[in-house]
Amino acid sequence: MEVKITINGQEVARDVEPRTLLVHFIRDTVGLTGTHWGCDTSNCGACVVLMDDKPIKSCTTLAAMCVGHEIRTVESLERDGQLDPIQMGFHEKHGLHCGFCTPGMLMTTRALLDSNPNPTEAEIRTAISGAICRCTGYKNIVSAVRWAAEHEAAMKQEA
């Protein structure tokens, strides 16, 4: 079947099997390998992308379900060579080790900051509780999100 999805602002139309999962559509059909796959059961969050600005797990979403929707992946965060503050925060606060969960974490926390620009530690922990990081123990991820929130606010003020 033909599936037409807007991914990172570009409309992508491909002929795929109806059972094709969104994560495979993004990675294998479109070739954007930043979105990862980790568990099959919606537990780990490595596959999180934004659908119409809300985080979803692309390993348990059919590509066919996304027709007419806007998907954003980690590849969309950097714009014109400028990193998103959330990307900068993860680097500044050592919020990643192996990097495998990072794209899902970045998209999850980007969505958090879009809806809540000044989240508390508890709000951050709740927001990322659907995503597993096996390396960091989450402490520095929380710090990274706080860093991004503070710098994003400062950048907006400057602008």
Next chain:
Amino acid sequence: MATMETTTERPIGFGRLRRKEDARFIRGKGTYLDDIRLPGMVHGVMLRSPYAHAKIVSIDTSRALAHPGVAAVVTAKDLETLGLAWMPTISYDTQAVLAGDKVRFQGQEVAFVIAVDEYTARDALALIDVEYEPLPAVVNARKALDPEAPLIRDDKDGQSDNLASPLWEAGDAEATDRAFAEADTIVTRDIIYPRCHPAPLETCGMIADFNPNTGQLDIYNGNQAPNAHRTVYAHVAGLAEHMIRIRCNDIGGGFGNKVPVYPGYVCAIAGSIVAGVPVKWIEDRSENLMSTGFARDYIMHADICSKDGKITGLRVDVIADHGAFDSTAQPTKFPAGFFHIVCGSYDLQAAHVQVKAVYTNKAPGGVAYRCSFRITEAVYLVERMVEALALEMNVDPIDLRMRSFIAPEQFPYETTTGWTYDSGNYAETMREAMRIAGYQELRKEQAEKRARGELMGIGVSFFTEGVGAGPRKHMDILGLAMNDGADLRVHPSGKAVVSISAQTQGQGHETTFAQIVAEELGIPPEDVQVRHGDTDRTPYGLGTYGSRSTPVSGAAVAVVSRKVRDRARLIAATMLETRAEDLAWEKGRWYVKGDPEKGALIEEIAAYAYGGQPMPEGMEGGLDAQVIYDPPNLTYPCGAYICVVDVDPDTAAVTVRRFIAVDDCGVRINPMIVEGQIHGGLAEGIGIALMEVITFDDEGNCLNGSFMDYLIPTALECPDFELGETVTPCPHHPLGAKGVGESPNVGSPPAIVNAIIDALHETYGVDHVDMPCTPARVWAAMQGRAEPPQ
């Protein structure tokens, strides 16, 4: 010649440098295994046994072969013709690559389907007809020892029981008996360290690309020891070692799970040799949890004793459950890994350990889940036993530890089970943890809460680890010395490339190792490229596990940097027209003693070394060096951990409210990365203590085969960790550093379980509970009917 006014203008190597490798990861531009697509590549998937123990009567692959898009279906029969039906494990046992005679655990590999894509290959799995004749399964290690138990390894000549290896002992049994005879207090416990799983977020897999025209085998694979894997493939597949190239690009976590060679790897290689195209095989999450290297599964019976208020003796009897094939990751001479470090941090009169290893109808292992070869089990046992002893003696558990610690002046210290600890100041480390925790105030708070019926517990653990395997005089794996190479080249512009044999899985080697070169040569870390993960472009060495990167590979990098510095000195002497012994070093520069204005920077020396001017007598041009580093001893980091838990009296749910970790890992090269490692290991420790377990029903069905059932802590289960440090440099490491990556995983479970018992003992009389401390298990303990996990 350029001159320098002060040394402080040169870059500082050590410190909280942000990581170089982040740049690609935060953009989603890492290259993990599944991100690699080779032209003509096909996909392999594995058919696995639904039974834990069954004879294979027949396998019919005809329907699968007829399925459109299927290129091949490989079974044990096909592998037999290639001599690949069985493979050696890292513990000198054998393991079926694909089951031919019978299956011995649920999830065992039975057939390998190769097809145009993964969806098609998985469709074909359902078309393979296997007729099984089920046999009784043995999932309990104690029952496996019963003379009437079904024989699991009937493939092994002369095997008449389920013992996996001869009884192994360490320490002095008679001296230990004497210590117990003279003791004031003796405590006995049965303690289980349940089966758990490293479960890295990226599962295991391989792309094998055999070129029939050249005979070259290119392998892409996320493993923790690429050089050793290459040697193993050369032996197993009869291929020439120099014609195998293994590339490990970015690896999504390892934690010990990516140390062994798995049947899927051998099938991918065999598939590529047979099909003549690249074959990609990547397991799914259930396959990872149900078939690859599990951890722990130690059933321990222990006695501990004290005299005059001090711990004096320890006796431990272990049944080690290895599953169906003994693929335990450990150095050859140590059948129970480093378990005999079980004396811990205490100056004991005597200790004795014996370990019996058995086969069961469970997945093979065990690997060290962020653990240096069974040290986790040892630390858990001794720290639980010390806590039990303190409870029996009715003394504060920290007081008992303080009275029994090895004193600073006793180092280097020989333990009664054969270890030589390098350095430590245990009391100082313990006091630092007490200070950060506010230990006395916590005890007051606990008393007040108890009076109100609230259940608050304070748990302590103190560990000493032996990490950085290891000296070639003591240890090897499959006959390979546990050394690491480093090759450093400074280019004419002064920029350097250092090639290492350690294999990062997220530990930040590209940053840390650049910092070591930077510190030693006085050039900026951004001018140092760290090359790793490619057997064609790196020196030989045994990879990354057992917290060995900094102790072994890091030492290699320091030593090779110093060799380059020494060469630079000779060249500088020629450049400056003086004698080498008249030169002094400051960061990045050799200068003339007594005339500091006159000197040469490393980049100037490099330019000279590659230039047209005369070199020193007898010296070749260029500025480079290489080493293979053989550590003289392991390094012995230690740590004091204090955990505060709250237990809900109505639901028995445990909350880790605070966790204080004071680690002494000697000199820290990049404290930010070290702290990150500690945070991550603590989270794993919380998982192991509270949630993570692989269990089986009586028929051998795995009950924790997905992340729905194998629970991993999220941000909600982890507190805001509180870290501290003491620094006792390692006397034999060139940088004074010790390993650290595994310490938090090793040290945290006993602190958490001790805290839970501390919360429950006074009100409910609980003096033991086995992990994982789920609400159900803790509730049962509160009701006096705790059962160990199966």
